[in-house]
Amino acid sequence: MPPESTENPYVEEPPTEFEPVESLDETEAREQADLLREAIRYHDRRYYRKADPVISDRVYDALFARLETLEDRFDIDSADSPTQRVGGEPVDEFETVDHVAPMLSIDSTEDADEVRNFADRIEREFDGVSYVCEPKFDGISIEVVYEDGQLVRGVTRGDGREGDDVTANVRTIRSIPLQLSGDYPEFLAVRGEIYMPRDAFQAYNRELVERGEDPFANPRNATAGTIRQHDPTVVAERPLDCFFFEVLDASREWESRYAEDETLPEFGLRVNEHTTRVDDIEAAISYRDDILDQRDDLNYEIDGVVIKVDGRAEREALGSTARHYRWAIAYKFPARTEETTVRDIAVQVGRTGRLTPVALLDPVDVGGVTVARASLHNPDEIARLGVDIGDGVRIERAGDVIPQVAEVLDDGDGHFEFPDSCPVCESAIERDGPMAHCTGGIACDAQLRESLVYYGSDPGLDIDGLGERTIRQLLDTGLIERLPDLYRLDADELAGLEGWGERSARNLIEAIEATEEPPLADFLSALGVPHVGPATARELAREFGDLDSLMGASVDELESVDEVGDVVAGEIHDFFASEANRAVIEELRNEGVEPQSAEMSGGDELAGLTIVFTGSLDEYTRSEAQELVEAHGGSATGSVSGNTDYLVTGENPGATKVEDAEAEDVERLDEDEFEALLADRGIDPT
Known part of the structure; x- marks a missing residue:
């Protein structure tokens, strides 16, 4: 049972019907708002950090809406309120700020022997070294700073010494607490990795594809593009998450990296459940192999593991070069190549309404390019391949450019059923041979x-x-x-x-x-x-x-x-x-748009005549000339036929219309001759 539950009515089985705001005075409103903030923070921790919510989304939304109403009506919002996560004012550019402590890079390798060499260098200096092993997240590194428990700054890694101040954007990420909990230190700067969960990335890409927009190539690109948005409200709408894994500086000391990992959750900072401590480097190498086997089942992208010396004293003695830490190494996975899994199939609606099915994939390297989507061309191609969501497939780049599904590796039952209605507007889909179009x-x-x-x-x-x-x-x-x-x-x-x-x-x-x-x-x-x-x-x-x-x-x-x-x-x-x-x-x-009836405002002086225009006229646009003819009873068509009476030619006439006029023996007029025709029929175009 949470400690708040005995005094806070909004923690367990909270009410969703509230007394009218008008019946509260400011003191009562502040008290209720404080309870709601405390409860919403608790529910955020249960949902975003423990994946174990205790209330429904509907109830959460009701509590959140009540808090927004109180803050707005009584002007009692606060910097650490959960309502501040919805975003702030856009900025023209990010300010560059120094990091509290350097955020250096980590040497990497795919060779187990190089990992052993890394350990040999360390163990020649220290006896009984333990290592902390953690997934190497494929996201964006961030420094988050807390003072007196409140989030005061979020800074991108940048060049490791300084980065962009993206505090307003960081505040929108719900797994990053605005206010620490528990017995937190007065000052805490912690390193984390912001990422976009794989399921959220696929859902977000699906929305982009269905709207006819280009999807992101991989979750890391999606994360990077989001965290550098100048409008925090855009960031608030995108599904970012965060893991924390390193204390950069604090008014409290820990003896080891693993001790940090055990303590950070008490402050509300989310750590990864796969982080572990091992006693020797062979166990660390085995850890990497185990995580590689689990890679496809994780809901976040990783490209290897990071192996770190656990003890703080050993770390400080080892130090760093100008660019990287001497006490850590990244043991990377081999790149996925050509074979991958179809995680979803989206139907893209083009600007003209044409529908194109697109396979959304686990990112895979194809010819040195990371591919996260591949065209399935049309409904007939889906049936031919027999491809469905969840299938293993082989990807190739047609003409070394466009990724496409070349082969289904899993011999499953059936294939993806093409929808009967547009995924964007739900209008009926019309089939024309192998092609499909939205009628919306x-x-x-x-x-x-x-x-x-x-x-x-x-x-x-x-x-x-x-x-x-x-x-x-x-x-x-x-x-x-x-x-x-x-x-x-x-x-x-x-x-x-x-x-x-x-x-x-x-x-x-x-x-x-x-x-x-x-x-x-x-x-x-x-x-x-x-x-x-x-x-x-x-x-x-x-x-x-x-x-x-x-x-x-x-x-x-x-x-x-x-x-x-x-x-x-x-x-x-x-x-x-x-x-x-x-x-x-x-x-x-x-809204006041009322098309005007097509009435012959000038009479029927040109009745019975069919006139075609080609090229540029001096006195009229082609549309104006056509409207003039039709306003006086004539017919202005777009192509020459045996029924055409005149072809009016301006500058740079179309060759096809001129040739057709010659073939049909249609009389040609230049602009002056056309105006003479109008005058002969008693028409004054002015």
Whole structure:
């Protein structure tokens, strides 16, 4: 029974219904907040360091939410409160600070005889040497400093003498206590290894793959990329963990490294359960072989073991070189090569909706490159290989570049079943031969970036200032998460982004607002409906007149439109039949976007004429020229056929259209001749 349980009601079977905050005075609020902090620290220790929780996640969340409410309402937050782990303000750069004590590197070898030579040198100077053996974690070394039991600094290893102050990021890692427990020393600087657990790494990579983003190559890269994030809230969202294994400096002394390992858990500092002490170097070598056998069953990456002299007195006498300790050696494992295990299979959703299955692997060396994923190409390839989660496989790099599963080594039963719905948006999956595509379109988050870029491009609504770089920044900062969020952007928030000012922010807002009443054809093209470019969008707008009529059209009605065949008609129908897509369109309308009906504003002066444009015109964009023709009753198509009356050519015309016009005996007009045609028909384009 924990010592807190007799006085703290939130430790064992805690209540989750609380009296209204309004009924508390500040003294009562402070008392309750102190009890909640104490209890949450206890539950964190049980969950993150002992893997033995005593309450459910739901109860924990209720206690945490109550503490947040009290701290916010009464302004009583504290630096060591568990609520401070959610992150802080971003920083522009990390400050470089000196280490309390040098964090040197360790000599390494894969040769057992070199390990024996290491021991011989030591044992010539000292009798009865014991060694501490521990896994060599493949993560990021960190110095964590406590004063009066409170975490005051976290510093990366850097060059061993100084490193980056990443305290704000370290504070978000729940296995690193903000406040020590037990009989801790007044000052304590301890070395640890931050890492990403293997199961968490695979889950995180799966999310990246499904969103169409590049996954991390291995857990170490994921850890390094996370701990150096300038925004602590990003770090707080990623699954980092930590083991501690060395006291760098303290206001208390220990006689041996193993004695440290026995004491650190009393302070709430997590140590590794596989650390042990042995009496001779042969036992240390056997330890390495035993850990190698267990390697695949551990939930963290290791690349060997570290063998250290246990006694403090012997360590101090041995000292160090300028770069490494003389009292430790790393006995490394051989690299995994070519053969590995499939830990998961994720289905990646590309920017165009194409689905690609990806095998997430235990990292393996293939031709000198660490590989943690491999393409499975398509559902038919999965069936051909017979590959499933948990299978042993052989990996090769196709063309010495792209990793792929070449062979399944385990002859298991069956294979991975390809999903029927998109893993990102749950829309139906459409099969086209061996290929598979998500039908989610604008409602699929994995396709969002490409959808946004296209929406603001020239074939879409031509929003000035909304290029790919801007879209990436808006997504990365969380200002937009869905297409309709474009119309919810705030000029002040935009102006606060890097590279923005009040004028540029206002210009973009005004450019977006100017698209709230787009021509129906432009809006249809901007949505990125499969196979619907500007020319087809104009035909659809002419045929159906308004958006609601088009959204309710049957496949047969769609197929009757010029340039729309049966396959395209089915794609258009499915796009507008999707509840998710319709919801996005409804959101856009709620934000004031109302496509304008395709009405012939200038009459029917060009009725019966079909005109194609190619090349660059001086007075019009191609889209403007096409809209002008259609506004006066003509048809502006994207390709030349026997029904075409005129091909209008500007600078650098397309060779194919010119050749087709010659073959079909279609009359060619330059821009001046096109304007003369308009004038002859009584059309004033101004």
